[in-house]
Amino acid sequence: MSHDFVKKSLTRRGVLKGAASGAGAAVLGAGAARAQGPDPLITEKQDWATGLGDGVDATPYGLPIKYEDDVVRRNVPWLTADPISSINFTPIHALDGTITPQGCAFERHHSGAIELKKEDYRLMINGLVDTPLVFSYADLERFPRENRVYFCECAANTGMEWAGAQLNGAQFTHGMIHNMEYTGIPLRTLLEEAGLAAAGDLKDKWVYVEGADASSNGRSIPMDKALDDVLVAFKANGEALRKEHGYPVRLVVPGWEGNMWVKWLRRIEVTEAAVESREETSKYTDTLADGTSRKWTWVMDAKSVVTSPSPQSPIRHGKGPLVITGLAWSGRGAITRVDVSKDGGKTWETARLAQEGQNKALTRFYLDTTWDGEDMLLQSRAMDETGYVQPTKHQLREVRGENSVYHNNCIQTWHVKPNGEAENVEVS
Template sequence: MSESSGKKGASRRQFLTSVAAVGAGAVAAGASRAATPDPLITEVQEWARATGDGVDASPYGLPIEYEGDVIRRNVEWLTADTISSINFTPIHALDGTITPQGCAFERHHSGAIALKKEDYRLMINGLVDQPLVFTYADLERFPRENHVYFCECAANSGMEWAGAQLNGAQFTHGMIHNMEYSGVSLRTLLEEAGLGAAGDLSDKWVYVEGADASSNGRSIPMEKALDDCLIAFKANGEALRKEHGYPVRLVVPGWEGNMWVKWLRRIEVMDGPVESREETSKYTDTLADGTSRKWTWVMDAKSVITSPSPQAPIAHGPGPLVITGLAWSGRGAITGVDVSLDGGISWQPARLAAPGQDKALTRFYLDINWDGSEMLLQSRARDESGYVQPTKAQLREVRGLNSIYHNNAIQTWWVKASGEAENVEVS
């Protein structure tokens, strides 16, 4: 990219001095053209000479081949087997807030199963007036809702408890996606079965399980079950992918992804929690003294800078730089994000692309004039409950070093003068 060679109008903002100045204006002012004429401007290109590809009727449209790098990725050494493994959303390469299903992370406990709509059944049993079994067609007859929610695996950033481990926002924070769900509220189906038999609802629970071999059973307090849980059959308008629980998954807004049971087959109303494997030996938070906290369902306020980051280095010299990232909270809407360039010594407010939405991703931007020196980039989110995202030191003070889940600490990227970035910890 050549340096600007034209005389600037006095009123012009001259944001990027490196943008190429060309054409009649520059010539009229007697300025010389850029040293190396840009052949992409001065010659007629092939794509303007010939027709392109015709409209294709049938296949599902895919990203262009040049975006072949924007894909979910896994970490081979992380799990022993792919049937109980994870892959990560390429958040470093995305913008906006919606996660396309095609690159939304997956976590399976016993592999993804292929379940046809015709074979789908959902049972509601236990302390209900009338146990019921719903077909998929039955579910489509109940009043529907639409909501955008983030889904974050409890283990997102889990490797980072012990220190800076994984070099890239995709790997440190990519167990998250954000989609527009369409479905029926869980409350509607519970009321259809009737909760009179359950008596006082304040101490009741529902146990939810999937149709896959793991069943992935989880206990949910009745208060949450009757609040905002969704029996979802569409995400971003279309059917859920097989790997996301086609044809039906549970959506438990703001709570850890493990509870968003895929291939949902049964909901039992109970007088207590089941204390299943998934809520005792797994998905509990072991503290410094070896005891474990349980029922830590909510994903607290968190944020990460997606660019620049190790997989998205700065590709240009000093001057205007867009710093961007994502923020979210399981306790409601994000109300603000601060960004630090110096590892948390000083902070400045980022610009939210839109007002925070309830339990959904918020995109933030900070437009700076980069002086070309190294930075220790951090972001810090706060939510409508007043909660502020903690430092890793603050989190360790309470939780010790034994945890895997619920690491919502402030992340640091060391951006070097070269523009390359590394995952580091600051003390």
């Protein structure tokens, strides 16, 4: 092994420029390496298989390999597991792409996850409809379906951060979000099946939706949203919803706060007015500086976060080539641009979007850059198709005060240190 070769290869195209610590080690040329036996680096490090591996009988349904056992939605002792109010966070610091596997997609329950058989499942549509109906699961399977990828974000995502930098990890500051491909029936189809003539002018009507769990988690949805893009969904990422995601049927309310995505959906009532349930009065409203509350704050505004590097995903290599990556999303439509700052918002570079932004779905962004090994104050700033720009925490506090829990979509800052470790910090 020639260190000159290593250095030469690392500087060749500048891609790995300066990254002498192990980024792409040159070998002595194919012929040489093969004539002289395996490269030392390989024999030393790599335990190539010399016998048979495992067959397939152990994996009728597979799980991640044991080496990834820290990539889970529950990995710290302080998370509450009390069924009265329980939460697990998506390990977004360790994921890439946009799809969230169901197995590590965040879960939040208001009275625990319940077990409901398809055979026992019923969905009632009642209230101001021509013919109240009760659907079995088998009934639902007979209606035309749609497939759409949407993000689901808890209104309380990033809620702890209002008061300052609290939680040290993107999973905990921003992990109450997931992004899945849903298969379901437009709610419009089922409402029209029951008939809406009885509701008269639909403009000011509402639907009240509730789940079969003990909390019922009832929420009021304005009729125009109900008739727009809401889905009565039974599959996520191709397979049945998981128990903790509302098996067998949940509501999908694209772009709106996760609490409205009622799980174990049992009833949809067409109403004259909003019900003003607990979940939309004492909870899921935003207390302003003067003590009054904003209500009907359904839409999740444009937001983004750098997922790596981040406190749970430090830089383990030295200076040189670095991939900065993260997620962006907007409840108002597609993400059109994401900027990244390394200096706490003084200067910005436009990131590369892995795919064109999709309506109300996660967008993955990358900044392929070079790290000089110095401190960085990493931030990302999302823009959506309405022209909305993700605000700083300062801008958000000016409007909303510091009493809020919900709807914190401010720019997040990670302080990346010369040793590669990152910390949640606040910049003024």
